[in-house]
Amino acid sequence: MTTPGTPLLIGSGLHKSFGPTRALDGAALSVSAGEVLAIMGSSGSGKSTLLHCLAGIVRPDSGTISYRGADLVGMDDKGRSALRRTEFGFVFQFGQLVPELSCLENVALPLRLTGAKRKQAEATATEWLARLEVDGLAKRRPGDVSGGQAQRVAVARALVTGPKVVFADEPTGALDSLNGEKVMQMLTQAARETHAAVVLVTHEPRVAAYSDREIVVRDGHTVDRELVA
Amino acid sequence: MMRDLALGLRLAVGGGRMSGAALLRLAMTAFGIALAVAVLLPAAAVHHLAGAQAERRAAIAQVTEPRAGVAPLLAYNWYASVGDDFVKVTAVAATGANSPVPPGLNRLPAPGELAVSPELAAKLAAPDGGSLKARLPGQVVGRISREGVPGADDLSAFYGVPAAQIEAEGTEGTKVYAFGRPYTGLGLSAILLGVILPIAAVLLLPLLIFVTTASRMGAAQRERRLAALRLIGLDSRQVKRVAAAESLVGAGIGLVAGIGFFAVLRTFVADILPFGLRIFPEDFVPSWPLVVVIVLLVPGLAVGSALFGLRRTIVEPLGVVRQGKPVRRRMWWRWALTATGVLFLAATLAFDRGDGDTAGALALAVGSVFLLLGVTALLPWLVERLVERLHGGSPSWQLAIRRLQLDSGTASRVVSGLVVVLAGTILIQGVITSLGSGIDRHESPAGVAAVPVRVQTTAAHEAEVGRLATSAAGVTGAHPARNITFLAGQERYYGLVGDCVALQARADIGGCSDGDAFYVVPAEGGAAPTGRLQLQGYSRGGEVPGPEWTVPGDLRVVRAGDTLAGDSLLVTPGALGGLALPDSSVAVYVSGTGDPKVLADNVGRAVSPLAWNAAVSNSDYLSDYVERDKRMVASFRAVLLTASLFVLAVAAMSLLMLSIEQISERRRPLAALSAAGVPIGVLARGSLWQTAIPVVVGVVLAVAAGLGLTAPILRLADRPMIIDVPALLALAGATVTAVLLVTVLTMPLLRQVTRLDTLRSE
Numbered sequence: 001m002t003t004p005g006t007p008l009l010i011g012s013g014l015h016k017s018f019g020p021t022r023a024l025d026g027a028a029l030s031v032s033a034g035e036v037l038a039i040m041g042s043s044g045s046g047k048s049t050l051l052h053c054l055a056g057i058v059r060p061d062s063g064t065i066s067y068r069g070a071d072l073v074g075m076d077d078k079g080r081s082a083l084r085r086t087e088f089g090f091v092f093q094f095g096q097l098v099p100e101l102s103c104l105e106n107v108a109l110p111l112r113l114t115g116a117k118r119k120q121a122e123a124t125a126t127e128w129l130a131r132l133e134v135d136g137l138a139k140r141r142p143g144d145v146s147g148g149q150a151q152r153v154a155v156a157r158a159l160v161t162g163p164k165v166v167f168a169d170e171p172t173g174a175l176d177s178l179n180g181e182k183v184m185q186m187l188t189q190a191a192r193e194t195h196a197a198v199v200l201v202t203h204e205p206r207v208a209a210y211s212d213r214e215i216v217v218r219d220g221h222t223v224d225r226e227l228v229a
Numbered sequence: 230m231m232r233d234l235a236l237g238l239r240l241a242v243g244g245g246r247m248s249g250a251a252l253l254r255l256a257m258t259a260f261g262i263a264l265a266v267a268v269l270l271p272a273a274a275v276h277h278l279a280g281a282q283a284e285r286r287a288a289i290a291q292v293t294e295p296r297a298g299v300a301p302l303l304a305y306n307w308y309a310s311v312g313d314d315f316v317k318v319t320a321v322a323a324t325g326a327n328s329p330v331p332p333g334l335n336r337l338p339a340p341g342e343l344a345v346s347p348e349l350a351a352k353l354a355a356p357d358g359g360s361l362k363a364r365l366p367g368q369v370v371g372r373i374s375r376e377g378v379p380g381a382d383d384l385s386a387f388y389g390v391p392a393a394q395i396e397a398e399g400t401e402g403t404k405v406y407a408f409g410r411p412y413t414g415l416g417l418s419a420i421l422l423g424v425i426l427p428i429a430a431v432l433l434l435p436l437l438i439f440v441t442t443a444s445r446m447g448a449a450q451r452e453r454r455l456a457a458l459r460l461i462g463l464d465s466r467q468v469k470r471v472a473a474a475e476s477l478v479g480a481g482i483g484l485v486a487g488i489g490f491f492a493v494l495r496t497f498v499a500d501i502l503p504f505g506l507r508i509f510p511e512d513f514v515p516s517w518p519l520v521v522v523i524v525l526l527v528p529g530l531a532v533g534s535a536l537f538g539l540r541r542t543i544v545e546p547l548g549v550v551r552q553g554k555p556v557r558r559r560m561w562w563r564w565a566l567t568a569t570g571v572l573f574l575a576a577t578l579a580f581d582r583g584d585g586d587t588a589g590a591l592a593l594a595v596g597s598v599f600l601l602l603g604v605t606a607l608l609p610w611l612v613e614r615l616v617e618r619l620h621g622g623s624p625s626w627q628l629a630i631r632r633l634q635l636d637s638g639t640a641s642r643v644v645s646g647l648v649v650v651l652a653g654t655i656l657i658q659g660v661i662t663s664l665g666s667g668i669d670r671h672e673s674p675a676g677v678a679a680v681p682v683r684v685q686t687t688a689a690h691e692a693e694v695g696r697l698a699t700s701a702a703g704v705t706g707a708h709p710a711r712n713i714t715f716l717a718g719q720e721r722y723y724g725l726v727g728d729c730v731a732l733q734a735r736a737d738i739g740g741c742s743d744g745d746a747f748y749v750v751p752a753e754g755g756a757a758p759t760g761r762l763q764l765q766g767y768s769r770g771g772e773v774p775g776p777e778w779t780v781p782g783d784l785r786v787v788r789a790g791d792t793l794a795g796d797s798l799l800v801t802p803g804a805l806g807g808l809a810l811p812d813s814s815v816a817v818y819v820s821g822t823g824d825p826k827v828l829a830d831n832v833g834r835a836v837s838p839l840a841w842n843a844a845v846s847n848s849d850y851l852s853d854y855v856e857r858d859k860r861m862v863a864s865f866r867a868v869l870l871t872a873s874l875f876v877l878a879v880a881a882m883s884l885l886m887l888s889i890e891q892i893s894e895r896r897r898p899l900a901a902l903s904a905a906g907v908p909i910g911v912l913a914r915g916s917l918w919q920t921a922i923p924v925v926v927g928v929v930l931a932v933a934a935g936l937g938l939t940a941p942i943l944r945l946a947d948r949p950m951i952i953d954v955p956a957l958l959a960l961a962g963a964t965v966t967a968v969l970l971v972t973v974l975t976m977p978l979l980r981q982v983t984r985l986d987t988l989r990s991e
Contacts, residue, residue, distance in 0.1 A: 057904050085906030096901035100631040112624045113907055141635075158905075 014063035025220030038211035089158030148179030257443035258479030266487025273515035300325020307841035333377015338389030363833035382507035435646030480531035570600025609641035629918035644927035655935025676733025680818035681825035724798030744803035766813025775811030903983035
């Protein structure tokens with residue numbers, strides 16, 4: 001088990017360009033176990049790209065990313081996919097649940113992909129749905145539930161495998177403030193209970209307020225919130 | 230209204246800024262329409278083709294009613310053959326300056342000259358044309374033009390002879406006063422109604438489904454656009470007109486492409502027809518009224534498909550596109566169709582095996598049609614029920630099952646077109662295989678090897694044929710045998726009187742010496758004749774009575790299996806006790822050395838001066854028919870397989886579009902799953918199962934229905950059921966390939982939607 005406070009994920013000197021557009025220009029950050037880190041920034045500042053690099057979804061052009069001592073940049077696609085499947089969890093803004101699967105099956109899916117038996121996976125998924133207070137939706141499909149409920153199901157799916165890091169990209173972006181707050185409350189609470197780190201991308205200060213620490217991405221650089229006057 | 234249509238047309242082409250989905254929809258709609266046009270135009274052209282041939286046949290018909298002042302043309306028809314090529318030769322001789330000239334000829338051929346049809350000229354010019362030439366009299370001096378032959382595959386010739394030669398044939402010759410009878414038109418012929426329309430309908434069904442599927446591609450995007458139009462004030466009817474106009478663009482492109490495809494097809498259609506059929510490309514044009522119908526019908530089909538796709542969609546102004554409640558699948562008519570089919574098929578059990586009764590055949594035909602339609606209608610319900618009961622399995626399996634549980638109807642509809650064609654193919658294939666299994670059973674009598682060539686002639690020319698034949702290179706002997714009918718009251722025994730060599734070429738009679746007589750028991754059984762029989766010949770179109778003959782007491786009864794020409798009494802001259810045989814047709818069997826084919830050609834050239842009085846063929850001429858039947862069966866198989874593969878390809882393309890549409894619609898969840906580390910293989914396998922399940926259910930259903938229908942047909946025909954395993958395996962293999970191909974082709978899109986930019990939400 002990773003001790004809270006120990007650096008878990010460290011990125012430094014990260015550069016990433018999409019054609020002529022420079023998305024990251026020397027960005028750096030570290031996340032400790034159990035820490036909730038908010039990455040803020042204006043639209044197009046590169047915060048989502050930073051999250052994608054840290055999560056191993058895209059490979060930076062240069063720089064290093066270390067997860068519990070392992071070099072994420074040098075890892076092949078298969079290794080990074082396996083890491084994302086077993087060590088990381090993800091919550092996106094909307095439309096991330098598979099529409100034809102029930103909410104229960106959506107939550108159980110990551111466990112099934114790691115080899116768990118269906119009954120066992122669904123039992124664990126049921127616990128998580130209950131924890132996020134959406135156990136009544138188990139048999140319903142994502143299209144039949146509200147946006148807030150679907151996001152809580154997505155949070156359950158992100159946490160069901162016991163990830164060390166949860167990446168959340170604008171998780172409340174498509175929700176009203178009440179539902180947004182509820183989702184953030186549950187996400188951070190559940191993450192803290194399981195000592196999972198949360199890397200949260202948002203442009204809303206209200207959402208960032210749920211974090212332990214904030215950094216700002218500006219023109220591809222990262223700056224500590226405290227230093228931004 | 231016109232403004233709405235114009236707006237729809239503008240939106241369809243998107244001012245040059247079309248999205249991938251819209252472009253694909255346009256391309257696929259156009260492709261489907263092009264294929265539909267390419268099926269309909271040839272169907273319409275076949276009607277015209279039959280009409281053109283019937284018109285020429287009427288134009289070359291001989292008029293034998295006397296006409297005042299016209300010196301008739303004397304004509305005598307006979308057939309010369311090599312293998313299964315039969316050449317209709319007409320000997321002609323003018324009786325005066327104004328004797329009519331047959332259409333297609335500039336002048337009558339002079340005695341010894343031969344004018345040949347285009348197809349015959351081509352066969353004579355071919356490397357193996359020598360054998361055919363050896364069977365024809367005279368020198369080829371010209372060709373019959375297209376006006377003089379009904380079809381391109383017509384094998385015919387006009388041979389000039391002196392008038393006296395035809396006059397010598399008496400009533401067998403014809404006096405022709407003119408050519409051409411009034412052509413009253415083909416109308417809605419039985420060919421069109423009975424053959425072409427069902428085939429076109431069967432091929433059009435999957436195309437209709439294809440066009441419907443294509444018109445629904447990018448539906449979400451289109452519905453958003455239509456919603457935007459509602460917002461700016463268009464009412465729901467106007468919006469439907471806009472949607473209809475959008476689909477017209479694809480239909481228009483498809484129509485042009487289909488006509489272009491047909492134009493190209495026409496140029497080489499003569500070379501690609503099955504069953505050895507040949508046609509003049511000039512005849513293969515659709516008649517204008519049918520073209521107008523097609524040009525109006527096809528865009529209507531596209532518009533209808535687009536509106537059908539929108540039938541449960543309510544486009545509202547606030548960008549909200551609401552799906553109406555799904556219609557509950559009505560079952561009664563699906564079961565009614567199937568039950569009617571089963572009842573009719575069960576009714577055939579009331580008929581005995583081998584009973585060719587019309588009522589039985591009718592029950593079978595009606596039952597087959599109802600059962601095929603019923604099975605097709607049941608498929609969506611069956612797939613729905615099946616996937617409802619499926620649980621568990623791997624994540625990819627679960628993804629596919631859940632997707633099909635949400636909507637299996639579309640995929641099932643796509644596959645249902647495939648089912649009816651596959652079941653029909655299996656049915657026809659099974660019947661052909663089982664009926665064709667008897668083709669190989671023919672075995673020639675052993676004696677055929679000794680006398681491989683046969684010349685058919687008359688009693689009057691028997692001696693001359695013998696003399697000419699034995700003068701040919703390689704010939705060692707000639708053995709004439711006269712065709713005689715033996716009458717016992719109303720009972721007729723067909724037979725042959727000839728030496729042992731000739732009789733042994735007709736049936737396996739074992740040892741033979743002059744003075745022997747044989748009764749060959751027919752396959753269906755029979756009793757040997759006894760007592761006195763009346764001999765009868767057949768010459769110049771009439772029966773010739775002969776003397777009475779007493780069946781010898783030592784008549785040998787043989788069970789020789791197959792006999793050539795179905796003879797039952799084979800008699801050597803010694804057994805007739807010196808009776809004079811009546812005039813009749815004669816078969817002169819020729820023995821010789823070397824290649825039998827070369828020997829036949831040599832004999833053909835030697836007897837050619839006798840023209841119609843000496844027709845040369847192989848002694849084992851049934852083998853030629855067996856070969857022809859085998860080729861026909863092979864052609865039939867090839868046509869059926871091609872049609873099945875075509876329909877399978879269309880269904881596969883429909884499934885491909887469906888997969889592309891579903892992947893596009895699930896862009897975000899798929900990208901999220903991929904970001905969360907789900908291997909793309911899991912998603913690809915999900916796509917594979919999703920395509921495979923309805924197809925496999927459909928193919929299993931088609932095989933069951935096809936084989937189920939073959940059994941009662943063969944029972945009535947009293948033939949054993951032989952399953953054409955290679956054909957079934959070929960279809961199964963093609964199906965698996967199609968499913969795999971669809972999955973492979975969706976992979977690039979799957980990779981694209983799981984890329985980073987799909988996740989960007991700002």
